[in-house]
Every structure is written in structure tokens, then in C-alpha cells.
Amino acid sequence: VGRRILKYAILGLLSKRDMSGYDITNEFKQAIGQFWSAKHSQIYVELKKLLEEEAISQYVEMAGAKLEKKMYRLTSNGESELHEWLVKPDEKVETEKDVFALRLYFLKDIAKDEISPLFDYQLSMKYEKIEYLKEQLEILFGETSDPVKLDTASLGHYLVLTKAIAREESYAQWLEDSLTLITQHHFHKGETD
Amino acid sequence: VGRRILKYAILGLLSKRDMSGYDITNEFKQAIGQFWSAKHSQIYVELKKLLEEEAISQYVEMAGAKLEKKMYRLTSNGESELHEWLVKPDEKVETEKDVFALRLYFLKDIAKDEISPLFDYQLSMKYEKIEYLKEQLEILFGETSDPVKLDTASLGHYLVLTKAIAREESYAQWLEDSLTLITQHHFHKGETD
DNA sequence: TCCAACATGTAACAAGTTACATGATTTG
């Protein structure tokens, strides 16, 4: 049956302000895109469905002389659906899919000299991402001495960014540790074989 | 077009030993299931496709008097396809989807007294999972003084388990920190409102 | 005037889940 996460992600975004499909697409390229995202093709289809369900309403805003922006607004119906979903504890935990970890599980089938480049590439991607996320945090909360003083709306944003940073840093640390271990392992095997 | 991760996950599993669809289903309930998994319905369909592609071959093993177990084995074709994939660096990074983080982003729409139970539930699930993963690590590598001395096949298993533990512990830590922050935030707001 | 960004949609396909369907074997 599906849990329609995208539905609630869109309702959540619209609870902040009215948005067009294009705006929603862009939001998924920002902070929240670290934890949920969708392409415009999926978003426009979902918006149509939400309109039919009367969870949202539509109005047109002119952006220029001819360009029509279709704006969407939460209905009270949609608002209560969102609230219900937000406090409903998650039944099922989904497998977090991670292709690099999957590859590594089959380590024995990877040649020794191929492993290190794979790690190097992963690490450089992780560090790039960490840098980007920290920049975002700095831009948004750089002057904030104490996150306790943030307004409630910004607090959500702050928590999501710190989560993403923690996740990536933990990942990078594990990559470093594993590469060290594998290198030593090869050395050890080389010695004893 | 898709990247057919399941295809390579199955080929990887078959590189360790011959397996039936049922065996593969069970493997996804073990360690590697922390990073990739599939239901039996998807697995049987994929196995059929892999047979057609001649990446695997099939033979029948009797399990009892009437019960036929269809066993699959990597062909040399499948083996080289697996090797190629294992060393091909990942083009695209997929969004790691996390429904709890998504909810939290919409924090302002959650009533104060509803937030703490949500965190408590998440934390209890995380700690349960961490305990389970550490048990697995103990069972498999408990007597191992130094992972450097593991055989190469087990090393992959070890790395995947330590990865899962690091991931869950980092997650739990962030949950603890965030709950503290939110609690202080409410207190702060209560004082100043 | 060209290019990037703005703006919206559909179609085809791939991937993944749930439900339906059936039967054998082992263990208490």
C-alpha cells in the first residue's frame, strides 16, 4: 500500500509557506534533501493527487507577463493530516541502503591494489560533503551563540543539518579506520603467506 | 535505466557459495541486510533474469523426498561481471532517506509534549539494534584479539558489522543531544514568552 | 542574442512492497 512519505514531505513544506512545484523541487535540493528528496516529475504528479484529495488548494500567481506559477496552499484538511502523521511513531524501519558497504562485504573479490583507490574516492566525496554542510550551518547559524535561543522553525533546520554532519563524519571516520585495517591486513598476509 | 544493485548483490553472495533463492532471502536478514536487502518475491524474479543473462546457472538439489531446492552458481561470465562492478567507483550518491529526520524538520508543527515520546521510541529502537549488532560481532569475532589476523572473507563481514554499529551509535548520540537541546529550548521559550 | 534559470507537464521504465497461492518438512 505504501506509506506515502512524499505526500507528507510536501504537506510539511507547505506548512511553512505556500509553494509551487518548482519551489518544492528546490527545497529538496537544500537541507531536507539530505533526508528526503524527489524529482520534479514525481512532485507534479503528487501535487495533482493531493489536490484531488483536497489536502491542498491551488491558485495562480503571475511571474512576468505570461509565466504562470501554480501556487499550492495547505487546506485545514491537509493540515490535520500532516499533524496526525508527524506524531505517529514509525512502524517499520527501512533498510538503509549503502552500495559502498555492500561492495566492501565482497572485499575478498576485490584485488588488493584496487581497494585503496575506492576508499580514497569515497573519502574525498565525504569530506567535500562535510565541508558543504558546515558551510550551510555557518551561513544559517554562524552568529548564533546558542542554538537554544533559535526560534522553533529554525531549530528543525539546525537539527537536520547537525544530523547530516554527524552522519557524514561518522562515515568518514569508519572509512579511515577500515582503510588502515585493510592495509595492515594486507601487510600481515604478505608477511605470513 | 537503473543500476541493478540487486543483481550484483546476488552475484556477490553467490561468489561465496552456491545458494537457492531461499538462502539468498535469508542472507539479506543477516549482516548484509543492514546495507542492502530484498524480499523473496523480488529475488526469485531477479534470479530468473540472471539465468537468462547467463550470469548464473541452475541445478536442483533434493531436500527431503519431494522438496526441490533450486541451487544457483556463478558462471564465469557472472564472475567477471561482478568483478567489474566491484571496482567501478559509484557515480551517483543517493539521498539517504530518513523519515525521523524528515519529521523533525517540521518540528514546529509538533506539540511540545509529543516530541519527547517520539525521541524515546527512536532511542529505544536504536539501543536495541546496537545491542543486537554487538552480539553478532561478539558471536562472530569474540575470540579474535586482532581483526588484522582475520581471513579476507571474514574481514568484509567484520567491516560491515562495525559500520552498522558506528552508524547506529552516531545516530543515538545525535538523538540524545537533540532531545536535550529541544528540552532546553522549550524551557527557554517558557521563561521568556 | 544566447544561456541559465524559471516553470510545468507526460511517458516509459525500473525497483520495490504487499498480497495471493501452493506445497513439503521438521519439531514439539
Added chain:
DNA sequence: CAAATCATGTAACTTGTTACATGTTGGA
């Protein structure tokens, strides 16, 4: 002998990606 586990499959459906398709607007 009942229940859990072993064992294999198909059908219907949802979700998500890629490709196709079109037109506007603002700035260099």
C-alpha cells in the same frame, strides 16, 4: 497433529528515475 520453517512462485500495485516535451524570463 499443529505450528513453524522450508521452499518457490505470480500478480497487483506503489514508488522512483530517466527521458521526452514545451515555453518564459532575466541577465551577460
